[in-house]
Amino acid sequence: MAGAAVAEADVRVVFVTGTGTEVGKTVATAAVAASALRAGLRVAVLKPGQTGVAPEEPGDVQEVARLAGPAAPAADRLTLRELARYPEPLAPDTAARRSGLPCLAAEDVAKEVAGLAERHDLVLVEGAGGLLVRYDEQGRTLADQARAVCELGLPAEVLLVASAGLGTLNTTALTAEALTARRLPLLGVVVGAWPESPGLADRCNLADLPRAAGAPLLGALPERAGRAAGFPALAAGALAPALYGHWDAAAFVTAHGAHEVRHGTG
Numbered sequence: 664m665a666g667a668a669v670a671e672a673d674v675r676v677v678f679v680t681g682t683g684t685e686v687g688k689t690v691a692t693a694a695v696a697a698s699a700l701r702a703g704l705r706v707a708v709l710k711p712g713q714t715g716v717a718p719e720e721p722g723d724v725q726e727v728a729r730l731a732g733p734a735a736p737a738a739d740r741l742t743l744r745e746l747a748r749y750p751e752p753l754a755p756d757t758a759a760r761r762s763g764l765p766c767l768a769a770e771d772v773a774k775e776v777a778g779l780a781e782r783h784d785l786v787l788v789e790g791a792g793g794l795l796v797r798y799d800e801q802g803r804t805l806a807d808q809a810r811a812v813c814e815l816g817l818p819a820e821v822l823l824v825a826s827a828g829l830g831t832l833n834t835t836a837l838t839a840e841a842l843t844a845r846r847l848p849l850l851g852v853v854v855g856a857w858p859e860s861p862g863l864a865d866r867c868n869l870a871d872l873p874r875a876a877g878a879p880l881l882g883a884l885p886e887r888a889g890r891a892a893g894f895p896a897l898a899a900g901a902l903a904p905a906l907y908g909h910w911d912a913a914a915f916v917t918a919h920g921a922h923e924v925r926h927g928t929g
């Protein structure tokens with residue numbers, strides 16, 4: 664049914680993935696949501712598969728609500744959704760098999776996104792773990808959910824949340840290659856938790872992460888961000904304009920990056 668779910672042309676759908684688990688995807692998702700809400704947008708945050716929490720426990724969308732959850736009148740511009748929840752802290756397909764609960768189909772995620780896209784300016788979808796973590800017996804992943812959204816005529820993009828230090832460049836390059844192979848655009852990279860006392864690898868990675876990703880650095884959230892008061896203001900100051908903030912990547916890299924010697928420039 665071509666065009667059945669085509670929503671308003673300027674809606675953005677951003678899938679948030681990470682170089683691993685615990686890298687700050689939820690904090691980064693909350694930061695983008697908070698900045699977009701500050702800019703007056705209607706924002707939906709969807710966590711398709713939440714693992715590792717019991718039915719009554721708060722999951723990632725509740726964490727987003729805690730951090731970005733605005734006071735009225737902006738409260739009615741934020742929608743939170745979770746489609747499936749599995750108690751064990753495992754990949755969604757494994758957690759589903761072990762719990763006997765149904766798996767999540769990529770098409771169902773895409774349908775939910777399309778519905779949210781009709782009523783919001785920005786739809787953020789937070790994956791579980793990294794990009795190729797499986798959601799069902801066929802081995803479909805967050806990337807397949809993003810493809811399914813594209814197939815509905817919506818412009819899905821991917822934001823990669825990276826850890827700051829050693830090991831992040833390889834995972835970033837692998838994620839970028841996997842996205843290219845699947846014809847999914849990588850919007851950019853956000854450092855999930857920029858250390859208060861960065862080491863050499865952290866500082867060098869500010870220049871190397873965009874090289875590894877083939878996409879721009881779009882923010883660096885201070886490691887205290889998720890615990891700080893005034894999260895929306897802090898978030899807007901740590902995210903680039905492409906993510907509704909006013910962070911200046913070049914100025915940040917000049918201030919915090921490592922010195923590089925240029926060869927062959929005389």
Ligand SMILES: Nc1ncnc2c1ncn2[C@@H]1O[C@H](COP(=O)(O)OP(=O)(O)O)[C@@H](O)[C@H]1O
Nearest residue numbers: 685686687688689690856884885886887888889
């Ligand atoms: N910028 C940050 N400020 C404060 N805490 C952070 C930050 N980034 C990550 N954390 C903390 O690290 C842990 C993992 O972050 P989270 O965003 O939940 O990661 P992910 O969603 O990638 O698993 C959480 O306890 C979170 O509060």
Ligand SMILES: [Mg+2]
Nearest residue numbers: 688689723789
């Ligand atoms: Mg998370």
